[in-house]
Amino acid sequence: MTDTIFALSSGVPPSGVAVVRISGPSVRFVLETTIGRLPAPRRLELKTIGGENDPIDRGLVAFFPAPRSFTGEDVAEYHLHGGRAVVSAFLELLGGLPGLRLAEAGEFTRRAFENDRLDLTEAEGLADLIAAETDAQRRQALRLAGGAFRQKAEEWRQRLIELRAHVEADLDFSDEEDVPVDVSSGVVTAIGNLRAELERELVAGRRGERIRDGLDVVVLGQPNAGKSSLINALAERDVAIVTDIPGTTRDLLEVRLDLDGYAVTLVDTAGLREGGDVIEVEGMRRGRARAAMADIVLWLDESDATPPEEVTSLECQVIGIRTKADLAPEGELAQSVSIHDRASLDWLLRRLAEEASRQLGGEAPLVSRVRQRQCLEQAEAALREAERSDLPAEVMADQLRRAGDALGRLSGRIDVEDVLGSIFSTFCIGK
Ligand SMILES: Nc1nc2c(ncn2[C@@H]2O[C@H](COP(=O)(O)OP(=O)(O)OP(=O)(O)O)[C@@H](O)[C@H]2O)c(=O)[nH]1
Ligand SMILES: [Mg+2]
Structure with a gap:
């Protein structure tokens, strides 16, 4: 009992x-x-x-x-x-x-x-809803918790079952081995359509994971450019140590911001320069590594907003900003901020929010977790195999079964024991 x-x-x-x-x-x-x-x-x-x-x-x-x-x-x-x-x-x-x-x-x-009151994607949606810090996260989580992904996956599974029935019918009526699939039946086209749908969700899901985890905005610049000061000013908290000694920051420091409903992690880094002691060199290495995975890089410089080659060659959006505008001569204020000028900070926040909305806006995606993405990727890979019309019916049916199993893992119908612990332990007590 x-x-x-x-x-x-x-x-x-x-x-x-x-x-x-x-x-x-x-x-x-x-x-x-x-x-x-x-x-x-x-x-x-x-x-x-x-x-x-x-x-x-x-x-x-x-x-x-x-x-x-x-x-x-x-x-x-x-x-x-x-x-x-x-x-x-x-x-x-x-x-x-x-x-x-x-x-x-x-x-x-x-x-x-x-007790089958909800599937795994709905449970994940609930966990996300409780953890949601921004509007975009809340909306995405509510949609998941409300069963949007469950229904979609259910529909895909139904279509897979029908396709498999089609392919297996070809098998049943033949005594030979290696029965070819009856291509004229449209099965291959239907598999292709389903695969394309999964692929679209996977592409959209990159946004979904970003909405859930937050955009990474890495702040780079030479020592003393004003990176830590700017992060403190934007976060309105004294997060990072600021001094006029070049090379103050060594560790990566993170601050979470809510930009118009999008979660963003601002990352402070060690100033980039030649030389420096072991600690600083390690700090620069970490900063560069983090920037290589960033969604947005803010390049800060006191006198010139044009980022160097090392930064422009990064694969993400790079925004060059001039700092300490209050010290600059009149009239040289394009793309510039000062920690003493609230309006310039608001301008930068708006600029970042626009960029976040450009990268994350649009129709809400279904995929928002690595686990969900991996299940869809497995289904998509199996469909890609099944789509080959030169396959014997038996092999095609087997690939369709694999795709169905991957969707079954998505909703938690099969093979779940290993993921259950990790999902439910992230909830708080009482949920
Ligand atoms: N006048 C003025 N001074 C600023 C501004 N922003 C930063 N500073 C000063 O510039 C100096 C360096 O600032 P930090 O924020 O430590 O610079 P950093 O880029 O983090 O430097 P490292 O950590 O050494 O790479 C400090 O003395 C700050 O007070 C600004 O907008 N206006
Ligand atoms: Mg600093």
């Missing part, structure tokens, strides 16, 4: 309201013990909680009988006052009841998955 699990699902007390969630076979018993009887299903009822003589609190209680609940099991939700003593007294009471224990991180969602 499964345990009944419980957890505080809302934030750390004290808070106005605290929500405690319980799921499992003992939920009815818990309700009877704590409020006397079962509330009407799916309705909030105001109840005295924890016994008439010495109640713990008075609050709203809801009962969701299986299978129409988040986990698919019997679920109860208690809306208590969010005081520390209220919450701990109630959790203690629950922990003392037979068959009940505290939930592990993500355990409610895991049960929902195991």
Whole structure:
């Protein structure tokens, strides 16, 4: 018999309201013990909680009988006052009841998955929704959690099953080996169309992963160009040490920003120059390596916004900026900022936001995680093989089966044990 699990699902007390969630076979018993009887299903009822003589609190209680609940099991939700003593007294009471224990991180969602209330992409969407820091991340996660990817993958799987049935029919009606596929049936064209759709999602998914993980903006420049000062000013926090000694920064320093709804990581680096001690040389190496993987590089220079060859040859968008505009002679202010001029900082933020929107905007992609991308890539590779019309029907059918299996791994229908732990452990307790 499964345990009944419980957890505080809302934030750390004290808070106005605290929500405690319980799921499992003992939920009815818990309700009877704590409020006397079962509330009407799916309705909030105001109840005295924890016994008439010495109640713990008075609050709203809801009962969701299986299978129409988040986990698919019997679920109860208690809306208590969010005081520390209220919450701990109630959790203690629950922990003392037979068959009940505290939930592990993500355990409610895991049960929902195991009871087929959601598939793996929806569970990932939920995790992303809880972790979302910006608007674009929230929108993308909500779409995933709402089943957009699940439905698409389901549709692809159906089409694969039909195609396979077609190809296997050719096999069944023949006694020979190496039966060729009947190309006139349009099977190969249909496989090609499906493959093209997967490919489009994979291309769009590069944006999806960027929206989820954030754009990398690496700040490069010579020592003393004002990189650390600019990052502090943009983040409005004292993140990096600033001095007038060239070679102050050595380690990579990261700051997260929300640019018009897009998550961005600004990376401070060691100033680039010839020479320097071992520490500085290592700092420059790290800065260059990070810049090689960046989405945007900001090149800063006091007197000239034109980046050097080393920077322009990078594969990402490079923006040259002149710093310390307040020290420059009048009239030389194009593409320039000063940490003492708020308007120039706002201009740079707008410029970066435009670039982020150019790289990440457009229709919301379905793919937003490496795991999802890899499943689609495997499906796409199998379809690419299957698309060859010179294949014996048996081989083609086998490739179609492989593509279907890859989509099955995407939704978590097959081969999931190894990924489950890593996905659900990223949730917080109570989800
Ligand atoms: N007047 C003025 N001074 C600035 C501005 N930005 C930076 N500085 C000064 O320039 C000097 C160097 O600034 P940092 O931010 O440390 O420069 P950096 O590029 O990070 O230097 P390294 O870490 O050594 O590579 C400091 O003395 C800052 O106060 C600015 O907009 N105006
Ligand atoms: Mg610095």
